[in-house]
Amino acid sequence: MRVTKMHGLGNDYIYLAPAREDEHDWPELSRRVSDRHFGVGSDGLILALPSKVADVRMRIFNADGSEAEMCGNGIRCLVKFAIEEGLVPPDRNEVTVETLAGIKTVAVFRDNGVVTAARVDMGPPSFDPADLPAAVEETGPVIDLPLTIDGVDLRLTLVSMGNPHAIHYVQTDPAEFPLERIGPLVEHHPLFPRRVNFQVVQVLGPGEVRHRVWERGSGITLASGTSASAVAAASRLRGLTGDRIVDHMPGGDLILEWDGTGSVFMTGPAVRVFDAEWYT
Structure with missing residues (x-):
C-alpha cells in the first residue's frame, strides 16, 4: 500500500x-x-x-x-x-x-x-457549550470555568471549531505547565462527554500568543490548526488580542485572523x- x-x-x-x-x-x-x-x-x-x-x-x-x-x-x-x-x-x-x-x-x-x-x-467559532458538548448549564460564552485537576486549578474558556476545545490561560511560558500530566485528565474529564482538546496559552501582546496543546486522541502534538483557531477566537472574545495574531507553537507559527464575526482564517x-x- x-x-x-x-x-x-x-x-x-x-x-x-x-x-x-x-x-x-x-x-x-x-x-x-x-x-x-x-x-x-x-x-x-x-x-x-x-x-x-x-x-x-x-x-x-x-x-x-x-x-x-x-x-x-x-x-x-x-x-x-x-x-x-x-x-x-x-x-x-x-x-x-x-x-x-x-x-x-x-x-x-x-x-x-x-x-x-x-x-x-x-x-465560525461557537461559544455555546452544547456544541462541544460540555456538561455545563450556562448557554455561553463560557469564560474562566473553574476546574481543579490533580491539584492544579484551571480556568477554562470553551470553544467549538467543529471540534471541542478547552483553553487555559497562564502568565508564564506554557512549557512550564505540566501538560503531560494534566492534558489526559482534562481530555477524559466527565465534563466533556466526547472528550476535548486542551490548550495552555500565554498572551504575549495584542498580536501574539504562545501555546501548547494536548490533542484529543493523539496527546501532545507540535501544533494544531483547530486549536490555534480556537485560541484566536477565545483571545479576541476576552479582549486579550486583536483581529490578527501570530500563534507560536513548538512546531512553528500560524497566522490567525478573526474580526469577531464570521469565519476564523488560518494560514x-x-x-x-x-x-x-x-x-x-
Missing part, C-alpha cells in the same frame, strides 16, 4: 487515497501506522476521498484510532496531496474540502509551482516528507 507522510508545523499525518472507502479497518490502520516505533510514526491517518458536495472529502483518524471532525494542519496538507496526486486539477488556487465539521475552503500558495502553504476558512505551511510502501 502506498502511503505519504506530510506535516504542518510538525503535526504529521499519513495520507492515503484509497480506491474504496471500505477496503481497510481505518481505525486499526491508523493505530498501526501512527506507532513511532513499529509503524511509520504520525499523529494519525488522513484519507482523501471523492465527494459529491466538494472537490475532495477528508476523513481523519487520530493515533488512537478515534475519528476526528477536522484538522487544521491536516487539511492544508490534504489539499497539497490532492493537487499533487491529481485528485483535483493542478492549476486550482482554491479547493473545497468536505469534512465532518462542514465544507472548508482552502486557498493555496505556490513557490515555483509547488504548493507550500495554504489559507483555510475554518468557519500556515504544508510539507510533503516522503512516499513509501506499507507492507505490514
Whole structure:
C-alpha cells in the first residue's frame, strides 16, 4: 500500500487515497501506522476521498484510532496531496474540502509551482457549550470555568471549531505547565462527554500568543490548526488580542485572523516528507 507522510508545523499525518472507502479497518490502520516505533510514526491517518458536495472529502483518524471532525494542519496538507496526486486539477488556487465539521475552503500558495502553504476558512467559532458538548448549564460564552485537576486549578474558556476545545490561560511560558500530566485528565474529564482538546496559552501582546496543546486522541502534538483557531477566537472574545495574531507553537507559527464575526482564517505551511510502501 502506498502511503505519504506530510506535516504542518510538525503535526504529521499519513495520507492515503484509497480506491474504496471500505477496503481497510481505518481505525486499526491508523493505530498501526501512527506507532513511532513499529509503524511509520504520525499523529494519525488522513484519507482523501471523492465527494459529491466538494472537490475532495477528508476523513481523519487520530493515533488512537478515534475519528476526528477536522484538522487544521491536516487539511492544508490534504489539499497539497490532492493537487499533487491529481485528485483535483493542478492549476486550482482554491479547493473545497468536505469534512465532518462542514465544507472548508482552502486557498493555496505556490513557490515555483509547488504548493507550500495554504489559507483555510475554518468557519465560525461557537461559544455555546452544547456544541462541544460540555456538561455545563450556562448557554455561553463560557469564560474562566473553574476546574481543579490533580491539584492544579484551571480556568477554562470553551470553544467549538467543529471540534471541542478547552483553553487555559497562564502568565508564564506554557512549557512550564505540566501538560503531560494534566492534558489526559482534562481530555477524559466527565465534563466533556466526547472528550476535548486542551490548550495552555500565554498572551504575549495584542498580536501574539504562545501555546501548547494536548490533542484529543493523539496527546501532545507540535501544533494544531483547530486549536490555534480556537485560541484566536477565545483571545479576541476576552479582549486579550486583536483581529490578527501570530500563534507560536513548538512546531512553528500560524497566522490567525478573526474580526469577531464570521469565519476564523488560518494560514500556515504544508510539507510533503516522503512516499513509501506499507507492507505490514
